Amino acid sequence: xxxxxxxxxxxxxxxxxxxxxxxxxxxGKIYGFRGQNGSGKTMLMRCICGLVxxxxxxxxxxxxxxxxxxxxxxxxxxxxxxxxxxEHYSALDNMRAIASIKGxxxxxxxxxILQEVGLDPDEKKSVKKYSLGMRQKLGIAIALMENxxxxxxxxxxxxxxxxxxxKVKKIIKQRAEAGALIIVSCHDREILDQIAxxxxxxxxxxxxxxxxx
Amino acid sequence: MNLKIIWYDIRAVWNExxxxxxxxxxxxxxxxxxxxxxxxxxxxxxxGFWDYIIWNxxxxxxxxxxxxxxxxxxxxxIWLYLAVIVGVYPVKDLHMAGQQILLKSGNRKAWWFGKVIxxxxxxxxxxxxxxxxxxxxxxxxxxxxxxxxxxxxxLLENEQIENEGTTLYIYALVLPVIISIAxxxxxxxxxxxxxSMMGYIWVCFILAAGIFVYSPYxxxxxxxxxxxxxxMHGSVLNVLWAVMLSILFTAASVAIGSIVIEKKxxxx
Numbered sequence: 001x002x003x004x005x006x007x008x009x010x011x012x013x014x015x016x017x018x019x020x021x022x023x024x025x026x027x028g029k030i031y032g033f034r035g036q037n038g039s040g041k042t043m044l045m046r047c048i049c050g051l052v053x054x055x056x057x058x059x060x061x062x063x064x065x066x067x068x069x070x071x072x073x074x075x076x077x078x079x080x081x082x083x084x085x086x087e088h089y090s091a092l093d094n095m096r097a098i099a100s101i102k103g104x105x106x107x108x109x110x111x112x113i114l115q116e117v118g119l120d121p122d123e124k125k126s127v128k129k130y131s132l133g134m135r136q137k138l139g140i141a142i143a144l145m146e147n148x149x150x151x152x153x154x155x156x157x158x159x160x161x162x163x164x165x166x167k168v169k170k171i172i173k174q175r176a177e178a179g180a181l182i183i184v185s186c187h188d189r190e191i192l193d194q195i196a197x198x199x200x201x202x203x204x205x206x207x208x209x210x211x212x213x
Numbered sequence: 214m215n216l217k218i219i220w221y222d223i224r225a226v227w228n229e230x231x232x233x234x235x236x237x238x239x240x241x242x243x244x245x246x247x248x249x250x251x252x253x254x255x256x257x258x259x260x261g262f263w264d265y266i267i268w269n270x271x272x273x274x275x276x277x278x279x280x281x282x283x284x285x286x287x288x289x290x291i292w293l294y295l296a297v298i299v300g301v302y303p304v305k306d307l308h309m310a311g312q313q314i315l316l317k318s319g320n321r322k323a324w325w326f327g328k329v330i331x332x333x334x335x336x337x338x339x340x341x342x343x344x345x346x347x348x349x350x351x352x353x354x355x356x357x358x359x360x361x362x363x364x365x366x367x368l369l370e371n372e373q374i375e376n377e378g379t380t381l382y383i384y385a386l387v388l389p390v391i392i393s394i395a396x397x398x399x400x401x402x403x404x405x406x407x408x409s410m411m412g413y414i415w416v417c418f419i420l421a422a423g424i425f426v427y428s429p430y431x432x433x434x435x436x437x438x439x440x441x442x443x444x445m446h447g448s449v450l451n452v453l454w455a456v457m458l459s460i461l462f463t464a465a466s467v468a469i470g471s472i473v474i475e476k477k478x479x480x481x
Contacts, residue, residue: 049316051479071321071475078316084309088228094310097224101217101317142313 001027001062001075001149001181008047008057010205017043018054019205025183027149030176032196033185040205041185042081045152048183049078061150077148079156083139087128091138092121098142105146113141116171118164132159140168144175151175151182157191169195218327221314223334226302230335233298234342241269241346244287248368249354256363261355264364265347266385271369272437275427275445284424291343292393292436296416299335299397303328304409307479315479325405325474329467332401336394344386372439375446384441388455392435395462402466406473429454432462 003025010018018040025031033041046052048059050072059066061073085094091114099105111121117137127138136159143151153172157165172195176182186192192199201209248268249260260268273285307315315324351357360381365374374381396419404412423433427440428449434440435455442448 046478046480051312051316053476053478070319072316072319074319076316078313080312084312086225086310097221098310098313098317100221101314103217 001179002060003048003073003150003181004058004060005044005048006058006060008044008054008059010043010047010052010054017205018047021057021205021207023200023207023210025181027181028176028179029197030172030182030184030195032192032199033183033202034187034189034192034199035185035202039202041202042154043205044202045078045080045154045183045185048150049073049076049080049152051080073150075146075149076152077143077146077150078152078154079139079143080152080154083135083142085127085135085138088126090124090126091119091130091134091141092123094127094138095142095145099145102146109147110141110145113144114138116167117141117144118167133161133164136160137164140171144171147175147178147180149180151180153182153184155185155187157186157188165191215323215327215330218314218318218323219330219334222302222306222327222331225306225310226331229302230298230338233294234338237294237298237339238342238346241343242350245269245347245350246354249350252364252367255367258361258364259355260351260364261358261361262347262351263358263360263381263385264355264368265351267360267365267374267438267443268368269343269347270385270389270436270438272434272439273424274370274372275440276425282424288437289420289424292396292420292433293416295336295339295393295397296400296413298339299332300400300404300409300412300416303332303401304404307405312479321474321477322471325470326467328401328405329398329470332397333394336390336397340390340393369439369444372444375444376442380441381443383452384435384443385438388435388441388452391459392432392455395459395466396432398463399466402470402473405470405477430458432458 005021005023008018008021021044035041043052047054050066053067064070086097089097092110095110099110114121117140119134119137119141140156143153156168160168172182172184184196198210198212200207245265252258252260272288273282276282318324360374362373365372396416400412400415403415419433422431423436427434429451434450438444440448441450
């Protein structure tokens with residue numbers, strides 16, 4: 001998995017939310033993104049997912065440009081902002097519904113991921129009764145199922161307790177070691193320092209600094 | 214892939230839509246029972262299946278110049294209700310759980326065509342509920358006899374059926390479904406291109422245009438039996454125009470939607 005972001009820009013209602021962003025990323029690494037609210041982190045992640053189409057530039061995933069031959073990266077797991085679910089379904093049923101599209105995730109794999117993030121796969125409670133933290137965990141689990149090669153996690157540690165944060169950090173590192181390219185945004189400098197191989201700092205839609213380990 | 218997306222759509226919205234369909238069924242049945250009660254009091258006869266169908270789809274007479282008319286609120290309600298059944302979900306889903314489905318499908322067009330199929334199935338479901346509700350009341354009241362002229366005259370302000378048989382079947386059972394599909398798919402396209410409210414405005418426009426404009430080019434007219442050859446000798450409405458307009462609106466909406474979805478920015 002190789003991701004190249006080439007000079008992408010995006011303007012929304014006269015506001016330049018992404019300004020000439022370029023970066024190259026490779027598999028087996030964790031790339032952190034840090035910046036103030038409104039700095040463009042989420043918008044950049046949406047562009048990488050293919051949900052938002054940049055006005056200029058290109059995003060190349062394994063040689064394919066998004067918006068040309070492919071609409072979205074082929075092997076992608078994403079958690080962007082507040083995840084949405086089928087509210088009257090349980091956690092496992094939600095995963096099953098989404099997994100049914102590609103049909104590659106096995107039942108025991110889904111159960112394992114739910115347990116890894118700290119959710120009970122046998123819980124029958126519908127998602128609409130979940131706390132913010134539980135919803136976040138489910139969003140992470142959905143992003144990780146099917147062992148995607150590209151994993152995008154936008155503020156995954158929001159609403160998580162300390163124990164859950166450690167669990168998620170461990171999972172992210174394991175996935176990177178297994179060869180996934182992981183992009184994580186986080187306000188907490190300490191967490192990014194612990195997991196990221198490279199941290200990009202964003203401000204007003206630009207990458208102002210890149211710190212590599 | 215499309216089948217899986219469609220199956221996901223059906224499951225995702227079933228919890229909400231089953232309640233809407235149940236409310237529709239109860240409403241239609243209650244309306245039919247009340248109507249039958251009035252009919253029985255006045256004429257001492259029970260209404261049958263075709264009497265109920267005619268009553269539900271009657272609409273209103275064509276408006277003539279300088280004529281005062283009160284729009285049929287029941288007729289407006291039924292079609293607005295259909296708009297609510299199909300109007301909320303596609304755009305709402307795109308900004309919620311459907312985003313994951315979109316990403317997993319890998320294909321924006323596949324998502325769109327899946328929604329088109331879901332839309333059509335929802336319209337068919339609407340009609341199925343309507344027909345089953347009428348059937349249920351018919352079983353208990355007048356059965357499945359042919360439309361009764363005295364009942365028709367009583368319920369439809371002395372109007373009489375001019376053409377029964379195949380004409381009635383086509384205008385009462387087939388054309389409303391085709392027209393409704395065209396209106397609903399266009400509503401969904403407008404909602405995706407602009408926003409959900411614009412989709413509802415489109416439906417309101419179609420209904421209003423149908424009420425005040427008596428024309429073979431006005432879709433809403435084909436949802437009103439009283440304006441069709443079933444009731445009107447020399448009606449300007451005809452099957453060919455209905456089918457052509459439906460195909461035109463549906464095909465154009467599907468095409469426009471498939472183009473727009475490729476470039477649409479999806480924010481939460």
